[in-house]
Amino acid sequence: MTEPHRPAEQPWRRVHPISPFIRSWSVLLIFVYLITSFSVRELQSFIEAVNLSIGQSLLIMLGIVVATLVIAAGVYAISWWFYQFRITTDAVELRAGVIFRQRRYMRLDRLQAVDIVRPFFARIFGLSKLSLHAADGAETTLTLEYVRESEAERLRREILYLASGAQDDPTLDPTSASDDDTSPAFPGTATAVPDYPYADYLAQYVQHNPHGLNQDVEAPNQLRAQQAKTPSRELLTIPFSRVVGAAIVTGLSTGLMTALMGGGVTGFFMWLGARDDGFQAAVPFGVLMLLIFVGIAVFTTLATAFAQVNTNFNFTARTSDSGVRVTSGMLSTSSHTIPPGRIQGIQVTQPLMYRYFGWYRIQVTVAGYGLADPSTTVLPVGTFDDVVMMLSVLAPDPGIEYASDLLYNAMKYTSDDDGFTCVPARARIWQPVAGRRHGYRTTPTLLLIRFGRLRPNLAMIPHERIQQSAVHQTLTDKLSGTASARFITPPGPVRVDLKNQEPAALVQLFFQEAEIAAHARRISDKNQWMAPEELETFEKAAEKARVAGESA
Numbered sequence: 001m002t003e004p005h006r007p008a009e010q011p012w013r014r015v016h017p018i019s020p021f022i023r024s025w026s027v028l029l030i031f032v033y034l035i036t037s038f039s040v041r042e043l044q045s046f047i048e049a050v051n052l053s054i055g056q057s058l059l060i061m062l063g064i065v066v067a068t069l070v071i072a073a074g075v076y077a078i079s080w081w082f083y084q085f086r087i088t089t090d091a092v093e094l095r096a097g098v099i100f101r102q103r104r105y106m107r108l109d110r111l112q113a114v115d116i117v118r119p120f121f122a123r124i125f126g127l128s129k130l131s132l133h134a135a136d137g138a139e140t141t142l143t144l145e146y147v148r149e150s151e152a153e154r155l156r157r158e159i160l161y162l163a164s165g166a167q168d169d170p171t172l173d174p175t176s177a178s179d180d181d182t183s184p185a186f187p188g189t190a191t192a193v194p195d196y197p198y199a200d201y202l203a204q205y206v207q208h209n210p211h212g213l214n215q216d217v218e219a220p221n222q223l224r225a226q227q228a229k230t231p232s233r234e235l236l237t238i239p240f241s242r243v244v245g246a247a248i249v250t251g252l253s254t255g256l257m258t259a260l261m262g263g264g265v266t267g268f269f270m271w272l273g274a275r276d277d278g279f280q281a282a283v284p285f286g287v288l289m290l291l292i293f294v295g296i297a298v299f300t301t302l303a304t305a306f307a308q309v310n311t312n313f314n315f316t317a318r319t320s321d322s323g324v325r326v327t328s329g330m331l332s333t334s335s336h337t338i339p340p341g342r343i344q345g346i347q348v349t350q351p352l353m354y355r356y357f358g359w360y361r362i363q364v365t366v367a368g369y370g371l372a373d374p375s376t377t378v379l380p381v382g383t384f385d386d387v388v389m390m391l392s393v394l395a396p397d398p399g400i401e402y403a404s405d406l407l408y409n410a411m412k413y414t415s416d417d418d419g420f421t422c423v424p425a426r427a428r429i430w431q432p433v434a435g436r437r438h439g440y441r442t443t444p445t446l447l448l449i450r451f452g453r454l455r456p457n458l459a460m461i462p463h464e465r466i467q468q469s470a471v472h473q474t475l476t477d478k479l480s481g482t483a484s485a486r487f488i489t490p491p492g493p494v495r496v497d498l499k500n501q502e503p504a505a506l507v508q509l510f511f512q513e514a515e516i517a518a519h520a521r522r523i524s525d526k527n528q529w530m531a532p533e534e535l536e537t538f539e540k541a542a543e544k545a546r547v548a549g550e551s552a
Contacts, residue, residue, distance in 0.1 A: 012084040019146045020076040108163040110134045112368040116335040128152035133368030238315040246381035249353045251305030259297035345494030346460040365492025399443035427480040427500040466517045
């Protein structure tokens, strides 16, 4: 693969000198333990064979351990010396390895997200790991391990600055930014306002909102003036009490399900073995089974609750012209930054155990994160107000007025005249519980897919992010005279399929999405969102799409 031309050769940089130790400290400790235990075990036989004193033998054993550590330090030093990276105007490059050489190359116009992760052991030394996610899949993640926390923040700003295509703008200099999260990502003059109309976007959700969020957004210009003073705006912080409450609720439900499944299987085989062997237990079998159930439930509940608290502790979401930034973590902290326009799909979910408390969860699909990446959860537990605040950034243009009404009704209610095209009556035998809720509707900017009754879900897919559409018939479709569809996006947690819909309506949706997605992609899709040449090309493509849409 031919690398793009560079106007000037950039110098190679190295990570922190103790990075190799941080990456493989557990392996080193295991190796030292094996050497030490082997020496202690063989010490007596060694003394008897060589006829040495105990002091001489201990010195020999200590010398072996010291020699092992010296050799390991030498190997680590060589590993660190050959682990280098550099950041150019169009890519981030990494080369590593002595015998088996590795070289990674990530184009900045393919950048999808930037994560700063601080594992517990690395935090002891004040180090962080920088992960860059590309649009080509989770296996293409480029990781820089490890740099100081302040340097990680500076590298994040530098990479996002170059990825935006703004390197030709003299007013934007990432090297002058402070490490405070409240500082602008691309600081210019003191009165510069980032090109992110947060107040205007929020107004589209909040105006005429009878469901909560009493924030006044009637004067967007006033909020913009306030934003000029603090360009990096904090959207929300999840209270610790809610994090603990959600963890307990989730832990209890997970523990109960695990106890029923695991304890049931264990109890069945124990009962089967006791019956075949004629074993007479001292403790009644029912009491033993109860203890097994309780033990499994308590262990699973505590483990799940602690894992969730550890992950969602001090969860904070911010927005700036760098994109959406989410930070969280207790023992190990993480910070995820998603540049503008990189979100492929959004899904609002209300788990069954959250419904009593009025809590919701938001997950997103981002190319490069994959299906199981925890970074796809951008709101682990929040109120309806929090959902509206997050959607004002994740889906800033809902395409309709009173978007909060649409969101609230889609999550709370089900009716035949709520704007959603749902499963016809003849096909609800295949979806007896959620058939009336499973349906879709469109806005000028989004495709909405609603599903689930006990666990309501609403998927929101921007038209320009639909890469491919397919209409097909399953066995249940053939039996009921319906059709199903799938709208292809990068892998992620957001649901992108429709089942058991009217064929005529679904085929019409198929052709509409093909046309709308092509036009929307021209209007909305930019790889380097601040590059002058790309902005010029973007404006031409957008105008062409508008003319084609008006003449259609």
